[in-house]
Amino acid sequence: MADDVSRIHQLMMVSGGVASRSTLLSLGATARMIDRARSAQILQSVRRGIYASAEADLDQRRAVRLGGKVACLSALRRHRIWAGTDTRLHVCVRRSAHDLHIDEAARVGAPATIQRSDTNFIADRGAPRVHWQRSELRELESPSYQGDWLMPPLISLRQAVVCQNEEHAIASIDSALRTRFVTEAQIDRLFTQLPARLRHLRAEIDATADSGNETVVRVRLRRAGFVVETQFPIPGTSKFDLLIDGVVTLDVDSKRWHGDDGQISWDFDKTLCSFAAGLPSLRILPRHIYESWPRTLAIISRTVFEAKELRDFRRMRPR
Ligand SMILES: [Zn+2]
Known part of the structure; x- marks a missing residue:
């Protein structure tokens, strides 16, 4: 009997903490x-025919209780893919779903006081964003042990591209490519399945981006007319996120918790190395991107303008 229970526990681990009765039976239970x-309380029924084990987290339980699966931004975040700034639970339900019990799902979720990180991705309390399953996208699917509660990678990415604004959509694709969550060939397929209004984003994808925030800044600067190189090397230090118009380096500090002494010391040295190479350097935080962009852009523009003026002046000056 103990063997039976531990076997079920194993199967639940393989399935990611949530599995349907038919999945368990197909896996040999x-x-x-x-x-x-169930009597040993290893399995808890979350919805008719779907069980959760103790490992199942709040997002999984909320999505399944709703009759859906963890999808879109919530699915990407579980894989540590950039998923913008919307921290609601994103759920995908079947076209035929009804009686969604949104109120019940809205009551639970992570309290706003919880500090988010790569490993703490649980969605906020409040009404989930509901996506409706589209049967024509089935060809993007591949079977998975987590199929009872999680949307497959490429469908989640497609949902996230459609669900976000353009800069975050590009950042999600950059991130999915960089982390090998999807392949280039899958991105080709993704773009054939996107609405025509979004196909132009293909030209703005750059998988070398270190973070979603870096992508957002790159996209904004290029759209503002700057020539932006990514991952620019300078001798003696690590690569700069961006080189703007060939004259100013820019690093985007994505980590809100970026603060240990070794890192700060490295960042100071990095700034000096850039100036030593004749390139003024700027360093910005997420708040400079999302809370005061017009001012940030004005500062970048002025720094770049003056650096170009100085470069041109030196070129004209007789030696
Ligand atoms: Zn969504």
Whole structure:
């Protein structure tokens, strides 16, 4: 009997903490094993025919209770893919779904006081963003043990591209490519399945971006007319995120918790190395991107303008 229970526990781990009765049966469980695991409270019924084990987190339980799956931004975040700034739970339900119990799902979620990080991705309390399953996208799917509660990678990415604004959509694709969550060939397929209004984003993808915030800044600067190189090397230090118009380096500090002494010391040295190479250097934080962009852009523009003026002046000056 203990063996039955531990076997079920193993299968639940493989399935990511949530599995349907039919999945468990297809993986070799028997009805008797499932009954025993339920009486031993290894399995908890979250919805008719779908069970959760103790490993299941709040996002999984909320999505399944709603009759759906973790999708879109919530799915990407579980894989540590950039998913913008919307921290609601994104759920995908079948076209035929009804009686969604949104109120029930809205009552639970991470309290706003919780500090987010790469490993703490649980969605906020409040009404989830509901996506409706589209059967024509089935060809983007590949079977997975987590199919009972999680949308597949490429469908999640497509949902995230359509669900976000353009700069965050590009950042999600950059991030998915950089982390090898998807391949270039899959991105080709993704673009054939996107609405025509979004196909032009293809030209703005750059998988060398170190972070979503870096992508957002790159996209904004290029759209503002700057020539932006990415991952620019300068001798003696690590690569700069961006080189603007060939004259100013820019680093985007993405980590809000970026603050240990070693890193700060490295960043000071990095700034000096840039100036030593004749390139003024700027360093910005997420708040400079999302809370005061017009001012940030004005500062970047002025720094770049003056650096170009100085470069041109030196070129004209007789030696
Ligand atoms: Zn969404």
